[in-house]
Amino acid sequence: MRRFSQYAALAAYVVFLAFPLLWLLSTALKTPQEMALADPTWIPREPTLSNFTDAFGEQDLVGAAARSLGVALAASLITVLISLPAAYAIARYRGLVNKIAIGWVLVSQVFPFILIIIPLFMILRDLDLVNTLPGLVVVHVTFTLPFALWMLQGYVRAVPRELEEAAAVDGASRLRSIASVVAPLLAPGVVATLLFAFISSWNEFMFALVILQNPDVMTLPLTLVRFTGPEGVARLGPLAAASLMATIPSLIFFSIIQRRLKSGLMAGAVKG
Amino acid sequence: MRIKSALAAAAIVALAGACGSGGGDGGSSSSSSSGEPVKINFLSLAWQKESVAANKQIVDEWNKANPNIQVTYVQGSWDNVNDQLVTQFAGGTAPDVIHNDSPALSGFASDGYLLDLKDKLPAELKSDIPQSAWDTVTFDDGKGGQGVYGVPFLQESQVIIANKKLLDAAKVRVPTAAEPWTWDEFSEAAKKMTKDGTFGVAWAMKSPVNKTLNLALNFGGTFFQTADGKTTVKVGPEEREVLQRIHDQLHTDKSADPDALGQGTADPLPAFYKGKFALLPAGVYLRQQVAEQAPDGFEWVTLPGPKGTTAEQGAVSQTLSIAQDSKHPEEAMKFMAYFLNGPNQAKLAKGDWLLPTSQTAASDPAITTEENGWDVATASAKNLVVAPFLKVNGFDEWKSKVATPVLQEYFAGKITLDDAAKRLVDEGNKVLERYQR
Numbered sequence: 001m002r003r004f005s006q007y008a009a010l011a012a013y014v015v016f017l018a019f020p021l022l023w024l025l026s027t028a029l030k031t032p033q034e035m036a037l038a039d040p041t042w043i044p045r046e047p048t049l050s051n052f053t054d055a056f057g058e059q060d061l062v063g064a065a066a067r068s069l070g071v072a073l074a075a076s077l078i079t080v081l082i083s084l085p086a087a088y089a090i091a092r093y094r095g096l097v098n099k100i101a102i103g104w105v106l107v108s109q110v111f112p113f114i115l116i117i118i119p120l121f122m123i124l125r126d127l128d129l130v131n132t133l134p135g136l137v138v139v140h141v142t143f144t145l146p147f148a149l150w151m152l153q154g155y156v157r158a159v160p161r162e163l164e165e166a167a168a169v170d171g172a173s174r175l176r177s178i179a180s181v182v183a184p185l186l187a188p189g190v191v192a193t194l195l196f197a198f199i200s201s202w203n204e205f206m207f208a209l210v211i212l213q214n215p216d217v218m219t220l221p222l223t224l225v226r227f228t229g230p231e232g233v234a235r236l237g238p239l240a241a242a243s244l245m246a247t248i249p250s251l252i253f254f255s256i257i258q259r260r261l262k263s264g265l266m267a268g269a270v271k272g
Numbered sequence: 273m274r275i276k277s278a279l280a281a282a283a284i285v286a287l288a289g290a291c292g293s294g295g296g297d298g299g300s301s302s303s304s305s306s307g308e309p310v311k312i313n314f315l316s317l318a319w320q321k322e323s324v325a326a327n328k329q330i331v332d333e334w335n336k337a338n339p340n341i342q343v344t345y346v347q348g349s350w351d352n353v354n355d356q357l358v359t360q361f362a363g364g365t366a367p368d369v370i371h372n373d374s375p376a377l378s379g380f381a382s383d384g385y386l387l388d389l390k391d392k393l394p395a396e397l398k399s400d401i402p403q404s405a406w407d408t409v410t411f412d413d414g415k416g417g418q419g420v421y422g423v424p425f426l427q428e429s430q431v432i433i434a435n436k437k438l439l440d441a442a443k444v445r446v447p448t449a450a451e452p453w454t455w456d457e458f459s460e461a462a463k464k465m466t467k468d469g470t471f472g473v474a475w476a477m478k479s480p481v482n483k484t485l486n487l488a489l490n491f492g493g494t495f496f497q498t499a500d501g502k503t504t505v506k507v508g509p510e511e512r513e514v515l516q517r518i519h520d521q522l523h524t525d526k527s528a529d530p531d532a533l534g535q536g537t538a539d540p541l542p543a544f545y546k547g548k549f550a551l552l553p554a555g556v557y558l559r560q561q562v563a564e565q566a567p568d569g570f571e572w573v574t575l576p577g578p579k580g581t582t583a584e585q586g587a588v589s590q591t592l593s594i595a596q597d598s599k600h601p602e603e604a605m606k607f608m609a610y611f612l613n614g615p616n617q618a619k620l621a622k623g624d625w626l627l628p629t630s631q632t633a634a635s636d637p638a639i640t641t642e643e644n645g646w647d648v649a650t651a652s653a654k655n656l657v658v659a660p661f662l663k664v665n666g667f668d669e670w671k672s673k674v675a676t677p678v679l680q681e682y683f684a685g686k687i688t689l690d691d692a693a694k695r696l697v698d699e700g701n702k703v704l705e706r707y708q709r
Contacts, residue, residue: 031566032564033565033566033567033568035565036545036561036565036567037542037545038542038545038546038548038567058324059319065378073525091669107404113357117359118358118359118362118363121359121360121362121363122362122363125363125364125365130363130365131365180456202482205352206352206355207353208359209355209356210355210356210359213313213346213365213367214344215344215345215346215361225349225351225352226319226324226347227319227348227349228319228349228350229319229320229350230350230351231350231479231536232536233536233537233538235319235320235321245652250547
């Protein structure tokens with residue numbers, strides 16, 4: 001009985017999660033007439049691919065997706081590369097600097113980004129990074145970094161200090177114990193942080209909007225918004241088709257990387 | 273902050289190695305020394321399929337005919353264009369030619385971001401567009417004079433989209449562009465069409481302000497008055513007419529579908545196709561969706577908007593402007609003059625289902641045909657006058673914080689007209705005062 005209710009709850013949750021995606025699929029396959037029916041149906045009566053041909057014919061979706069993928073991968077890797085050692089330092093070395101650093105991380109989280117967008121834009125302009133993808137990567141890294149740092153230092157803290165001490169007793173240097181003991185245990189945390197950074201960058205719109213101006217450097221969110229008009233009016237068909245295609249790369253990325261997202265590696269590592 | 277800069281610097285170094293120079297080519301408005309073509313960026317907000325195609329076609333034609341002035345077509349989006357422009361203006365990297373709408377220009381003009389086109393407009397373009405349209409883009413230049421900060425090219429009027437079967441069945445006089453319904457006739461017709469669960473009319477009033485303010489001009493209602501340089505809100509008998517008449521349809525005659533009241537402009541369409549109501553007052557552009565979506569066999573017609581003491585309606589314009597920082601203002605103006613000539617405006621109007629300001633375009637057969645109500649729509653352009661709120665500093669805040677909730681409550685029958693008028697004026701004046709210090 002208990003098992004049944006667990007499955008029921010799980011099924012309800014899956015339906016809740018899948019609903020928007022299925023509705024998107026259904027909309028993408030409908031004709032404009034069918035979309036305007038007062039009693040909408042789940043399964044299109046006359047499925048059509050014209051929304052896909054319109055979306056791909058009018059906009060460079062493939063190019064935009066490739067650019068978004070490049071930016072998101074670069075931004076997430078750089079974020080993790082920077083935040084990993086920093087998180088280790090924050091978690092392991094206690095002192096005034098450490099407290100200030102944590103304070104800075106928290107304060108930087110409460111800044112509304114619209115406040116800094118103009119100064120940031122000026123800095124990028126002076127560095128000749130406006131209208132370039134590296135410029136966007138820099139911005140994405142800057143904005144994901146505080147939270148990534150926060151996330152990772154939690155994971156580092158969860159690795160018992162005793163494990164490193166045990167390694168030291170066995171003669172491992174600090175670097176050696178980090179590389180051979182801490183790093184493998186941190187893998188799930190690193191993966192979670194990578195996912196967070198990737199998704200933040202993949203979906204980011206506002207900075208991309210102001211930084212990228214040439215049609216040939218625009219990312220996916222900027223391309224999708226071209227199917228919308230003023231006051232919330234949109235070309236729903238092509239928009240749904242393009243959005244559906246836009247979720248695919250991130251789904252693939254997720255399915256590859258989520259296997260590493262397992263925990264429990266440390267069960268029984270420190271007997272207390 | 274220092275840590276942040278250090279991280280940013282580190283990231284840049286990392287990227288410089290990782291990405292090399294493959295990411296982009298920096299600024300686009302390069303100089304035109306040594307015979308290289310001048311490059312102009314054109315930010316367009318067109319989004320309808322036909323409209324984007326028309327824009328691209330005109331830009332392509334220009335680029336072929338003018339190898340020395342090459343225009344790059346950049347698509348933007350209506351919802352974010354002003355955030356985008358604020359940043360790019362401040363950073364000095366705004367596009368040369370900017371598509372926007374006239375209410376947005378006044379702020380940018382007074383901040384000095386837009387070029388005053390007053391002395392730059394070619395005579396032909398100037399005379400092809402009526403003064404009432406030029407009025408929508410003429411603003412204070414911040415130095416005590418008046419400047420022209422854009423070329424107005426597309427306008428929207430309010431029409432009534434009607435279910436032909438229900439209209440014919442009601443046996444009412446069918447209004448024409450020459451003889452539109454009076455508001456009394458409109459109300460009568462709506463009453464006649466209300467029976468057996470069908471309503472006469474549907475007012476989609478999720479965003480009620482622009483629609484009611486533009487229609488209020490039918491009775492001379494301007495909602496704002498300026499005396500001694502100070503603008504205040506006014507809700508007198510002229511302003512109350514249209515408000516009261518819509519309210520009557522909803523609550524006294526009960527000829528308006530209450531379900532539509534909270535909906536956005538396009539939301540009532542499914543119920544319209546189903547025959548739940550007969551008349552849908554809407555902007556001319558909504559015809560595009562009706563033409564595309566209406567089920568087979570559904571017949572619809574476009575009727576002119578109703579008439580009060582006049583048939584006048586308030587209008588804003590879509591515009592093209594030139595950034596003050598543009599390095600090639602002369603070339604940009606040449607491109608705009610070509611882009612907005614009569615035949616091209618007709619193409620753009622057709623693509624966006626809006627009305628051209630160009631008088632040459634207005635007689636183009638493509639937009640005077642009876643098909644899809646173009647004849648009625650295009651004829652309604654003559655009733656357009658500059659929307660009275662267009663030049664009111666603080667209008668946007670009045671609209672979102674005061675007028676939208678007040679009108680929503682009034683049309684929902686929660687407050688009386690006197691209450692609504694009092695709040696529009698009292699709360700409104702407090703808002704406007706802050707903008708006039």
